[in-house]
Amino acid sequence: MYRERAAVGIRSAVRWTSVSSGDGSVRVLPDGCLDLLWSSRAGLLVAGPDRTAHLSRSAPGERWIGLRLSPGVGPAVFGVPAEELRDRRVPLAELWGRVAGELAERVEAATAGPGWSAAGATILEEVARARLRAAGGPDPLGARVAARLAAGATVAATAAEVGLGARALHRRSRLLFGYGPKTLARILRMGRALDLARGGAPLAEVAVRAGYADQAHLTRDVRELTGAPPTRLLTRTVD
Structure with a gap:
């Protein structure tokens, strides 16, 4: 439950x-x-x-x-x-x-x-x-970076938008998120893709809308991050 x-x-x-x-x-x-x-x-x-x-x-x-x-x-x-x-x-x-x-x-x-x-x-x-x-609230940079990456922006575009260089963004991201912006972008993209799939969209369509090269790319990335293909995640929650 x-x-x-x-x-x-x-x-x-x-x-x-x-x-x-x-x-x-x-x-x-x-x-x-x-x-x-x-x-x-x-x-x-x-x-x-x-x-x-x-x-x-x-x-x-x-x-x-x-x-x-x-x-x-x-x-x-x-x-x-x-x-x-x-x-x-x-x-x-x-x-x-x-x-x-x-x-x-x-x-x-x-x-x-x-x-x-x-x-x-x-x-x-x-x-x-x-x-x-x-603490005076969370660092506002965290919400800005996460929102841009979740929307599909590239790391380079996100860094430019928040006014940081690539190294500075990577350093701040490790402090705020636990890993660099590229890893966070992969994770957020996967979440976006799985939400689309749970909404009933076919995986081929999900791949395009979420920013993957194709369905094979989606499946490979999800498997690397979760240890299971999307089809298994969409039908099972317990192993």
């Missing part, structure tokens, strides 16, 4: 909850985002930006609450460059120390009742909003 909705007061963030059936590993696709997570088994975690799909295996009945932060926002919330969290799942205590312990106690208490998902997600949102205020 998986549900998601827009987060309150955090632009483009998503709050999600799930309860594991324990019948396989979930293939979590790379999306350029960082997540603040709570697990009924593992406690509070940070999911860094992945370069390839992460296979997440949960115990039967394990409950999850997540706050997915849009590309470029995570560093302002967690207080570390995104590249330090790349391809990692890190206990929040490693980043926030005692503060994480106090937060864990609040979440544990809030999730003890029947309204556990809403109560826990609200706390995660409150903490993220407070951290963003204390």
